[in-house]
Amino acid sequence: xxxxxxxxxxxxTVTGKKLTVTCSQNMNHEYMSWYRQDPGLGLRQIYYSMxxxxxxxxxxxxxxxxxxxEKRNFPLILESPSPNQTSLYFCASSRENRGxxxxxxxxxxxxxTVL
Amino acid sequence: xxSVTQMEGPVTLSEEAxxxxxxxxxxxGYPSLFWYVQYPGEGLQLLLKATKADxxxxxxxxxxxxxxxxxxxxxxxGSVQVSDSAVYFCALRGLGSGTYxxxxxxxxxxxxxx
Numbered sequence: 001x002x003x004x005x006x007x008x009x010x011x012x013t014v015t016g017k018k019l020t021v022t023c024s025q026n027m028n029h030e031y032m033s034w035y036r037q038d039p040g041l042g043l044r045q046i047y048y049s050m051x052x053x054x055x056x057x058x059x060x061x062x063x064x065x066x067x068x069x070e071k072r073n074f075p076l077i078l079e080s081p082s083p084n085q086t087s088l089y090f091c092a093s094s095r096e097n098r099g100x101x102x103x104x105x106x107x108x109x110x111x112x113t114v115l
Numbered sequence: 116x117x118s119v120t121q122m123e124g125p126v127t128l129s130e131e132a133x134x135x136x137x138x139x140x141x142x143x144g145y146p147s148l149f150w151y152v153q154y155p156g157e158g159l160q161l162l163l164k165a166t167k168a169d170x171x172x173x174x175x176x177x178x179x180x181x182x183x184x185x186x187x188x189x190x191x192x193g194s195v196q197v198s199d200s201a202v203y204f205c206a207l208r209g210l211g212s213g214t215y216x217x218x219x220x221x222x223x224x225x226x227x228x229x
Contacts, residue, residue, distance in 0.1 A: 004158075033217065042204060042221035043159070050215060058216050090158055104151075104217070106158035 002027045004107035006091050012113045013081060021076045021110050023091030030096035032074040033058070033104070034066065036087040043090070049074055050096060081114040088112075117142040121205045121220035128195055129228050136190040136223045138179075138205035146207040148172075148181050148188040153202045153222070162190075162203070195227045 004025045013019055025032065033048040035058075045058030049068040063085055065077040074093075078085060089110045095102040122137040140146065147166045151159040163172030168183035177192045188205060205220040 031215075035217075035219075040221060043206075043219035045217050045219075048215065048217075056215070059218070092159075103161040103164070104159075106160065108158050 002105070004091055004093055004105050006089075006107040006110050008110060009108065010111050012115065014115050015082055016080050019078050019081060019112075021078075021089060021091075021112070023074045023076065023107060024072050025074075025091075025093040025105070026072065027093060027095075027105065028071065029093035029105075030071070031104075032068065032091065032093045034064070034074070034076045035090045035092065036060065036085075037090060037109075038087050046076070046089075081112075083114050086112060086114045117146070117207060117209045117216075117218045119205050119207055119218050119220040121203075121223055123221070124202075124224040125226055126223060127226045127228065130197055131194045132227075134190070134192040134195045134199075134225070136203055136205075136225070138188045138190065138220060140186050140188065140205075140207050140218075142186075142207055142209050142218075144209055146209045148179070149206040149208070150177070150179055150188070150190050151204045151206060151219075153204065155201070159204065195225070197227045197229050200225055200227045 007022045030051045034046040035043045044060045047066040049055045091107040092104040094104045118141045149164045150162040152162045153159045163174040165172040165181035171180045179190045202222045202224045204222045
């Protein structure tokens with residue numbers, strides 16, 4: 001089954017404790033992306049990757065890191081989480097066709113609470 | 116920079132009513148435009164898209180036309196069902212500006228009453 005998986009689905013942590021949210025896709029997609037969803041703000045893109053070893057900032061990259069060492073995986077790293085990073089996070093992937101990407105497929109989301 | 120503005124919700128309609136959710140955008144170059152839908156407790160899924168001016172995207176009875184002259188991509192459905200209750204997001208992906216970011220609107224919650 002074609003899918004995007006994220007782990008964990010729920011996480012409660014404390015300020016300053018490094019964490020990683022994993023994202024994996026089995027569709028051989030070039031484009032992968034991380035978003036955060038907050039009430040009243042919609043979805044905002046954190047980082048995206050056009051392919052292996054190619055990443056770029058979205059609109060809200062501060063406080064986050066990503067890496068793309070393999071095509072299927074795109075982990076999101078919070079080196080020192082703060083309460084303002086409490087949010088619902090989505091990973092997504094899509095084919096890439098000369099800059100016009102195909103349908104984005106979204107993971108089920110990770111609800112992160114930073115105390 | 117690029118931006119998307121969509122009407123605030125919630126929108127509450129009776130079953131079989133006509134739906135319009137407005138979306139306007141600001142972008143350099145020639146963006147692709149999308150509508151995504153989020154059902155309760157789920158991730159987003161693509162509803163429809165249009166990649167150039169005057170294109171009409173359609174799916175499951177929903178339609179939206181890419182209007183370059185008015186920079187709009189309004190979502191319409193002739194007769195909504197209770198199962199259409201969800202949050203709808205308008206989005207764009209810009210081209211020609213050297214970036215491949217996605218910009219989403221704030222979402223419009225639709226509630227359809229039986």
